[in-house]
Amino acid sequence: MGEARDLIGALTNRFDEFSVATGPSDVDGPIGWRGYGESRERAVDSSGERESVLCGTGEIGGVTATLIVFEFAFLGGSLGARTGDRLELAFTKARELGTPVVSLIATGGSRMQEGMRALSQLQRIAGQLALVARAGLPHVAVLRNPTTGGGWATLGGAADVTLALPGAQIGFAGSRVRPDGDATAYTAEGHHSSGQVDQIVSDLPGSLGRWLALLTRPFPEAPEPPHALGDEEPPSTGWESVLRSRAPERPHADDYLAAYFDWCEDISGDRCGGVDPGVRCGFGSRGGRTIAYAAQRGTATTPAGFRTAARLVRLADKLGIPVLTLVDTPGAANGPGAEHAGAGPAIAEMFAAVGAARVPITTLVAGEGGSGGALAFAAPGRTWMAPDSYFSVTSPEAAAAILKRDDDQVPATADQLRLRPQDVVDLGVATGIVGPSR
Structure with a gap:
């Protein structure tokens, strides 16, 4: 069992995974990248998964949520066309079920072995995020190590609430392509200090449970004003x-x-x-x-x-x-x-x-x-x-x-x-x- 399923087990006692239909595909993918099919098979063997993301429903802190969980051991959690299929299904199910979405991200970005077909999945994800927002459903993202490229620039950066694990590597540029400079800019702590991450959390189950409880209780009655805590009488001048x-x-x-x-x-x-x-x-x-x-x-x-x-x-x-x-x-x-x-x-x-x-x-x-x-x-x-x-x-x-x-x-x-x-x-x-x- 890979890291993704371990994480799911730590967060929820029950995970109902969505069934994804997979049709035939070219062995070496849409751009004929030599050896891509073999790489995928090795990824299956090393991760135990058929794709880089798992999607389904689970209960966290008493709230049923749609979970999107990346498996980094499958080709670095990269985003390809079939990843996009799974993500679109997850967001569609969330709208049908009326559940909040929790994205637990660990990705190196778009899958270069699929060329622009992979990169175009970011547009697909952005469209699904917009539909979930239009439905009034909350989206909480958890940035694991690493969260880079398109996964950060869509699922992570566009979430309503963004949490990060301590020390996680975060950035649009991955470690192999970024310029030399301030390394702290690419950390969870650096992104928190610059206003791009809401919280750095060590107790992930507890934090997610509290956030889901807060974000799923609409009650549109006007709040009463707080009572005065200081002086009781207004001033004379x-x-x-x-x-x-x-x-x-x-x-x-x-x-x-x-x-x-x-x-x-x-x-x-x-x-x-x-x-x-x-x-x-x-x-x-x-x-x-x-x-x-x-x-x-x-x-x-x-x-x-x-x-x-x-x-x-x-x-x-x-x-x-x-x-x-x-x-x-x-x-x-x-x-x-x-x-x-x-x-x-x-x-x-x-x-x-x-x-x-x-x-x-x-x-x-x-x-x-x-x-x-x-x-x-x-x-x-x-x-x-x-x-x-x-x-x-x-x-x-x-x-x-x-x-x-x-x-x-x-x-x-x-x-x-x-x-x-x-x-x-x-x-x-x-x-x-x-x-x-x-």
Whole structure:
């Protein structure tokens, strides 16, 4: 028994493999690669499999899923035409059965002995991924060692949630063809740090069980806003509101998420090479239902943060999972680096994701709510204020600078901006002020 079946046995007690009809083929394949037929037979002997991928259904953590499991011992887990046949069948079955898809990938890429016939399977896979996404089914990928070439550029890179095993080699270029340079760029850890892998997992059965439980519980009722964890009464002046929101001891996003959810799993990164540690996104379990979250953590939000949050909202919307957002930022990052990274388009992407969402979104302004960088995270008509928060067109300091006022006029400017929680409610921008848990 090869590695693929060992892995299946570790994840599920029962695996119902799909039956695949195989017709006659040229011994040496579509381009007549001399010795290809013999190579395939040796691969059968060494792996115990007839192809590089096994597909079927299995139960992981109480959730029935369609499994796609690569056997690297069969020609390096390479993708050929018959691999494409199996993958298309798996995705079709997933749609028919309404099951999530779990791809457990270990591949060197497309099978060069089949030439362009092999490479064209990537288009076929991409089309099937689109159909599964259109059906609203989650796709979780696990990157094993190695995951390179087309397997990474389709099944891995396009998954809703991407997990990786520690130390796995990952990259579009395999080890024999990549240029010399930073070797860490081709590791699971390197891809996690650059926002292309959500989690590196050592307990694969446990991690997959938790993720499948979270992603398969659509319940599109609007989330209730979190209770206030800090001050119970709103401030008397605008400047007091600003000072309270900036107090180091007040509750922040991590405190609110810990109090709100029974347990949760984070996603990481914008899939474009960026991670913003000041934005935390993922899915949490609250009383047996799943709620997605996108939370600012008190720092200026970077373009990667906006793109990661937009990715989260779009995914939750596709799966029918409601969203909780937490606003807490002095504003969007506005330095040269942020501009080069596309601050404006990234903020626009988050506004668009919130505006287009069909699932309900609930927002709590938990601290600072500075300008459009905060508003992009807020749900129109379902935004609530914590007593120790403010929401403003811009910060009092920026407003004073724009108006050419001296620094000693900043507190008075804060009052003029009507940024206190009760002011924001009076203006109709927020629904109400949350109280403490009783």
